[in-house]
Amino acid sequence: MPKDSKKKKYSQKYKKEWEAEKAFKEWLTSVPGQNSLAFCKCCKSELKAHKKDLESHANTQKHLKKMAELGSVAQTTQITQFVRQTIDxxxxxxxxxxxxxxxxxxxxxxxxxxxxxxxxxxxxxxxxxxxxxxxxxxxxxxxxxxxxxxxxxxxxxxxxxxx
Structure with a gap:
């Protein structure tokens, strides 16, 4: 029997504390019912809940472009546009x-x-x-x-x- 078949495979689980890390806090969230997956709110895609995979996703062109787009939208939208003027x-x-x-x-x-x-x-x-x-x-x-x-x-x- 080969040695590899006896080895137990480790499956990384999503960690809530990753959401507080500077590199992930704006876009990372969990996938309900799937503790081995993470979700990128920016790209709207599911990812494996491996920290290295998340770090590499954060550096992809697609993700960086989407983050830049969201950043510019957040900077241009001001709360005063949504507030009515008060009545005299x-x-x-x-x-x-x-x-x-x-x-x-x-x-x-x-x-x-x-x-x-x-x-x-x-x-x-x-x-x-x-x-x-x-x-x-x-x-x-x-x-x-x-x-x-x-x-x-x-x-x-x-x-x-x-x-």
Whole structure:
């Protein structure tokens, strides 16, 4: 019997600590259910979970090119492109006042027309020009902003006079 057939073959298993190493941390992850494989997020390919194989993959032209492409995308995309500008405080106050008026005196269905009417009252006022209040937003302001504040005020008043 040849000597080689008695030798047990060692199969390297994926090590989670490799993901923290500088050379691998941006692109390496495990393959669920396959502890002998690793996955390159950059190239979208499975690799053997051998450290030498991973190191050699990191130096391939394909991988280096993909990493460079991803690096340039990450540098050009700024978070400010995804963030909306905040609403002016005067506009917020005006919208809350109109919503409070609607909650106390009218049907929410009338706010679509009332909002347009208020905008046309003064063409010079920036706050009124920017006013954007329709049924959905008005109802949301009443339910999520005005009601909790009024409830808290009521609880404070009742709590003080209860004893």
């Amino acid at each position: 405080d005067r506009r917020k106050i005006a919208e809350l006042k109109v919503a409070a008026f609607i909650a106390e005196h009218c049907s929410v269905a009338t706010v679509d027309h009332l909002g347009e009417l208020i905008k046309s009252l003064d063409g010079k006022s920036e706050t009124l020009k920017e006013l954007k209040l329709h049924r959905t937003k008005c109802m949301s302001l009443i339910v999520n902003v005005i009601s909790p504040c009024l409830l808290q005020d009521l609880m404070d008043d009742v709590g003080d006079s209860y004893y």
